[in-house]
Structure formats: C-alpha cells, structure tokens
Amino acid sequence: MFIAPTGEMLTDDLDERLRAIVGIEGMIERETELERYCVSFDSTFRGSARYVVRPSCTAQVSAIVAACRRIGVPIVPQGGNTGLAGGAQPTDPRSVIISLERMQALRDIDPRNDTVTVEAGMTLASLQAHAAGVDRLFPLSLASEGSCQVGGNLSTSAGGTQVLRYGNMRSLALGIEVVFPDGRVWDGLRGLRKDSTGYDLKQLFIGAEGTLGIITAATLRLFPRPRxxxxxxxxxxxxxxxxxxxxxxxxxxxxxxxxxxxxxxxxxxxxxxxxxxxxxxxxxxxxxxxxxxxxxxxxxxxxxxxxxxxxxxxxxxxxxxxxxxxxxxxxxxxxxxxxxGQAEAQKAGGAGIKHDVSVPVSRVPEFIALADAALAKAFPGIRPFAFGHIGDGNIHYNPMPPADVDPRAFAERREEINRVVHDIVANLGGSISAEHGIGQLRLSEIAHYKSPTELSAFRALKKAFDPENLMNPGKLLT
CATH class of the missing domain: 3.30.70.2190 (Alpha-Beta Plaits)
Known part of the structure; x- marks a missing residue:
C-alpha cells in the first residue's frame, strides 16, 4: 500500500497502470535488464529502481507522471545515460525511471527558418544527420554524440567543442515541450528568435537536470553548412x-x-x-x-x-x-x-579527480597555474592532467594520483582536492560545473559555492513546480 499526497490509501497497482500506458514493450522490470539504466556509463554512480518505463510519445509521459504523482512515487528522467555527474541514477529505490529512448521522432524541419523540431530521445548524431540532410549544420558536438540524447543535452545545457562560435545548448534552443510534475504538458515549441511576452519559461528547464519537469521535445537552431x-x-x-x-x-x-x-x-x-x-x-x-x-x-x-x-x-x-x-x-x-580521446587517456593514466570548471577566458592561465601550485604543495607528486575548451573558459582539470599512490587511497581525498580546486575557481569568478551539471557529484558543493540568495531562489522554483519533490530527487538541490 502507498499513501498518496492527499492521504488516500491506494493499492500498489502502479505496475498495471504503467503497463496499460506504455504496453509490455515499454516496461522493463527484470533486475538484469534494469542494471544498465541504474548504473552510470562509467560505473561511478549506482542506484536501484522499481521499473524503467519507456514511453513512445508525450501523452504517455504525461500519463506516467500523473500516475506516479498520485501515489507519491519518485521519477527519474533519463536520456542516453552518458552523464558524468550521476544526474540520471535513482537515489530512492522506489523510483520509476522514465527513459526517453523510444521518443526519437523528427517532428519538423524548416530550412527556410533554420529550425528543426525533434523529440527528446533522438541522439545528437541523428539530429546532426537530419540537419545535414537539408544542407544545414546543428553545431553541438560531443565525444558521446552517438549515444547522448537531445533531452539530456538540454537538461545539462551541454557545451562541447564549438561553444566559442555557436554557444551551448541553452543558446541553441528556441523552444521546448515539457511535462510538468503534475502531468500537464506545456507546448513551448516556438521557432522564434524574438518573443517578449513575459518570462522565458524554457530557460527554467534547460540545465535543470529534470528536477522541474521532463523535456519531451525541442525546437532548435540550424546554421549554414560549412563548405x-x-x-x-x-x-x-x-x-x-x-x-x-x-x-x-x-x-x-x-x-x-x-x-x-x-x-x-x-x-x-x-x-x-x-x-x-x-x-x-x-x-x-x-x-x-x-x-x-x-x-x-x-x-x-x-x-x-x-x-x-x-x-x-x-x-x-x-x-x-x-x-x-x-x-x-x-x-x-x-x-x-x-x-x-581524453576520457580513454584518463583511464590509461590512472583514476583522476575530475573537475569540469569554467573561469573567464582571460583567467584560464591564472587558474591552471594556481591550481597546479596549490595541489603540488598539498599533495606532493600529484600528476596534473588538464584539457578543455580555452576558447570559452571551460577546463577539465583532472589531476591523477602520484605514481606510487593507490588510486583508491587517492580517491578518498576527493573532497580535499575538490575544495582546493573549487576555491580557486570561485575566487576567479568561475563556476564549479561548466557543462556536466550538478547531479549527485556536486550536490554538497553547490551549497557551498552558491550564495544564500541564489539557493533560496532555486528552492522557491523547485517548490513552485514540484512541491512533493518527486522529480529527480537527490539531484541539483538537497
């Protein structure tokens, strides 16, 4: 038995309700099949869930969300599960994972307006191919583009290698479609460059990591294809x-x-x-x-x-x-x-402590110099490993353990190393997460580095949209 938010006692027939919504092909219940959805691709984050539900349309997402909300079951939206911050793994074993992998439709492509509208489960590589098919470019480019999905790219405001010229996913989105935590659907799929009619709601959901609602489709900008x-x-x-x-x-x-x-x-x-x-x-x-x-x-x-x-x-x-x-x-x-190949290089060199940080472009050399010196003093023999997008100020600063130190012992000092690196970032006016998101990885640190005013505003938004805290709980905000 579950107790609904209203206090009503409900029979635990959620599996029957979900099966009725998505069909047998849309439900994953066996523990062996659940594993790949509950574990991050690099195995850093692990969780457990009651079911994985794979809707094929926005109406099904809406019905699933409404059914879960009625009996107070947490929901974890999931795209390609390529994230590095644990944003797609459940923190509550009662959770239902909503995988968008079956929602891959190309809804519209308009070369004359330089826009494309796709569902959230489409892979980034497929989106790029659709754009190329009409002699256009969708410029977001990531190492994981063959498996990462548009919904996940939006939920973390992914950046990649061409932000210098085209901006990140937040800049590339003109409109989105969202299922709210109560099951209502907001159709904000507008291909407009200008719209001064109040709050820009889409920006609340882009980068929110599924904590305010589930992005089910998006209208995105296209560009001339380079010759x-x-x-x-x-x-x-x-x-x-x-x-x-x-x-x-x-x-x-x-x-x-x-x-x-x-x-x-x-x-x-x-x-x-x-x-x-x-x-x-x-x-x-x-x-x-x-x-x-x-x-x-x-x-x-x-x-x-x-x-x-x-x-x-x-x-x-x-x-x-x-x-x-x-x-x-x-x-x-x-x-x-x-x-x-830097992700594979990191594995070959030894398990490092990953930092996805950004500082003003002009201060990148200063950041690297300060971080190198501070870590060398605090952890003699530490091996520096840094790469990234100097053009937009985003550096992946991933120091590796000294050659004679067990990587597991090094990992136990993660918090100390994080504090050294992130204090320098904060003092330079930077961000502790440039493109990977907060997820579970940076949950405690965002509370340390965001101002009380910002955190209060975050919590007010969360409470307004998701008062029962059912949307991806344990991520982004404590």
Missing part, C-alpha cells in the same frame, strides 16, 4: 601563449573560428597509449598543445591560407613552437581523435 574547413594542431609553450594565440587567430579568422582547444603534454602522451594506432604528428614533445579549427562558406582552401598566415605570425612571436595543418578529412579526424 571550407581548416584544422591545425600546434605545440605551445604555455596556457598564456595559447590565450594570446586564441586572440591572434580570432583577429585573423573572425567568426570563422569555431573551436580552440587546449591539452597538457601528459594528455597527449596518455591518449597515444590509450588509443591503438594513434600517433603524434610531431617529432618531439611540447609543454602544451592547442587544436584550432575554422569553418566557413567560402571556396575550399581559402581558410587554410588564412590559418597558415595566422600561425606563421604566431611562430614569429614565439606563441607557437611547431604545428601541423590537416591536408584531408582523414587527417582532420585523426587530429580530433587526439583531443576526443
């Missing part, structure tokens, strides 16, 4: 030099510059170990590396000339030590593989 691309990997002496190089290349290439990545030498060393067949394009090693890419609509080859000119000037100024430009799409992909 020309120039990609370079260069060795640089320091993050400060990389920052100067960013400004130099941006001055030369303008808005065509869409990616500017930074990797420490150790990151490249370990990716060569982790990825069979990968090779460095350089005869010697350099302290840091930057991966630079520009795209445009001009004749193929035009951007290469501009990139060569910019890098030549940078070498004259001592900002670039060596560099290579891709001569083919295959070479371009091999250069990007060195950057996108």
């Amino acid at each position: 020309d691309v120039a990609t370079a990997l260069v060795g640089v002496p320091s993050p400060a030099a990389a920052l100067d190089l960013l400004h130099l290349t941006r001055a030369q290439l303008g808005e065509g510059l869409n990616a500017f990545e930074l990797m420490r030498r150790e990151c490249l060393q370990w990716v060569l170990v982790a990825l069979p067949g990968s090779t460095s394009p350089f005869a010697e090693e350099y302290p840091w590396y930057s991966l630079i890419e520009a795209t445009g609509q001009g004749e193929p080859g035009g951007l290469r000339t501009s990139m060569e000119r910019a890098l030549s000037e940078a070498m004259d100024k001592g900002l670039v030590l060596d560099g290579v430009l891709a001569n083919s799409e295959a070479q371009r992909r091999s250069l990007w593989a060195l950057r996108e």
Whole structure:
C-alpha cells in the first residue's frame, strides 16, 4: 500500500497502470535488464529502481507522471545515460525511471527558418544527420554524440567543442515541450528568435537536470553548412601563449573560428597509449598543445591560407613552437581523435579527480597555474592532467594520483582536492560545473559555492513546480 499526497490509501497497482500506458514493450522490470539504466556509463554512480518505463510519445509521459504523482512515487528522467555527474541514477529505490529512448521522432524541419523540431530521445548524431540532410549544420558536438540524447543535452545545457562560435545548448534552443510534475504538458515549441511576452519559461528547464519537469521535445537552431574547413594542431609553450594565440587567430579568422582547444603534454602522451594506432604528428614533445579549427562558406582552401598566415605570425612571436595543418578529412579526424580521446587517456593514466570548471577566458592561465601550485604543495607528486575548451573558459582539470599512490587511497581525498580546486575557481569568478551539471557529484558543493540568495531562489522554483519533490530527487538541490 502507498499513501498518496492527499492521504488516500491506494493499492500498489502502479505496475498495471504503467503497463496499460506504455504496453509490455515499454516496461522493463527484470533486475538484469534494469542494471544498465541504474548504473552510470562509467560505473561511478549506482542506484536501484522499481521499473524503467519507456514511453513512445508525450501523452504517455504525461500519463506516467500523473500516475506516479498520485501515489507519491519518485521519477527519474533519463536520456542516453552518458552523464558524468550521476544526474540520471535513482537515489530512492522506489523510483520509476522514465527513459526517453523510444521518443526519437523528427517532428519538423524548416530550412527556410533554420529550425528543426525533434523529440527528446533522438541522439545528437541523428539530429546532426537530419540537419545535414537539408544542407544545414546543428553545431553541438560531443565525444558521446552517438549515444547522448537531445533531452539530456538540454537538461545539462551541454557545451562541447564549438561553444566559442555557436554557444551551448541553452543558446541553441528556441523552444521546448515539457511535462510538468503534475502531468500537464506545456507546448513551448516556438521557432522564434524574438518573443517578449513575459518570462522565458524554457530557460527554467534547460540545465535543470529534470528536477522541474521532463523535456519531451525541442525546437532548435540550424546554421549554414560549412563548405571550407581548416584544422591545425600546434605545440605551445604555455596556457598564456595559447590565450594570446586564441586572440591572434580570432583577429585573423573572425567568426570563422569555431573551436580552440587546449591539452597538457601528459594528455597527449596518455591518449597515444590509450588509443591503438594513434600517433603524434610531431617529432618531439611540447609543454602544451592547442587544436584550432575554422569553418566557413567560402571556396575550399581559402581558410587554410588564412590559418597558415595566422600561425606563421604566431611562430614569429614565439606563441607557437611547431604545428601541423590537416591536408584531408582523414587527417582532420585523426587530429580530433587526439583531443576526443581524453576520457580513454584518463583511464590509461590512472583514476583522476575530475573537475569540469569554467573561469573567464582571460583567467584560464591564472587558474591552471594556481591550481597546479596549490595541489603540488598539498599533495606532493600529484600528476596534473588538464584539457578543455580555452576558447570559452571551460577546463577539465583532472589531476591523477602520484605514481606510487593507490588510486583508491587517492580517491578518498576527493573532497580535499575538490575544495582546493573549487576555491580557486570561485575566487576567479568561475563556476564549479561548466557543462556536466550538478547531479549527485556536486550536490554538497553547490551549497557551498552558491550564495544564500541564489539557493533560496532555486528552492522557491523547485517548490513552485514540484512541491512533493518527486522529480529527480537527490539531484541539483538537497
């Protein structure tokens, strides 16, 4: 028996209700099949759930939410389960996981308005393919794009490698459809660039990690498909030099510059170990590396000339030590593989303490220097491992244990290391989570680094939308 929020005693027939809504093919009840939904893809977070329900349309999501709310059962929305912060794993064993994986429909695509409307379960790679099919670009690009889903991308306001030019998922969304915690459906699928009719409700749900409602569809921006691309990997002496190089290349290439990545030498060393067949394009090693890419609509080859000119000037100024430009799409992909293989590189090098932080772009070198020095003093022998998107100020700062220290013992000092890194981030006016979200991973830390005024506003919103705290409880807010 369950006690509903009204105090009414209800027979535990939730399984029958859910089965009636989604059919047998939409229910997962066996423990062996539940496992892959209850455990994060990197096995860091584990939970348990009564059922996984896989609706095929928004009406079914609405009915499921209403049925769970009636008897006070927690709900965990889930996309591709590729998150790194534990936002998609249950914290209450009574929970029902609502997987959006069957909701993959392309609802509309309008090249003349440069918009596409898709359901939340569509993978990012499929969305990109639909855009390419009408000679358009959807610019969000992630290493997990083959399995991550649009709903999850929105719920964490995913960033990726092209935020420098196109912005993150929050910037790419024009409208969304949401199932509220009481089962009502808000149709906010508007393909408008301008709409000054009050509160912008969609922004409350983007980045909310499913704690205010379930995003079931979205209308997203498309862009002209590039005709020309120039990609370079260069060795640089320091993050400060990389920052100067960013400004130099941006001055030369303008808005065509869409990616500017930074990797420490150790990151490249370990990716060569982790990825069979990968090779460095350089005869010697350099302290840091930057991966630079520009795209445009001009004749193929035009951007290469501009990139060569910019890098030549940078070498004259001592900002670039060596560099290579891709001569083919295959070479371009091999250069990007060195950057996108960092997750595997981290595994090869040893379990690190992950930090997804952002600071003002101008302060990235200062952050890295301060964090390196502080951790070296507090934890002698600690191995620095840092890479990320210097173009938008987002650095994945993931120090690894000293070579003679057991990774499990190192992991036990996670909170100490987090405090060192995050205090520096806060003092530089940054954020402790740039694109991965809060989930369970940063739950205690957000309470430490957000102001009482912000937290009070967060809780007021949560109470207004979800007074019974049934939507993804144990995430984002305590």
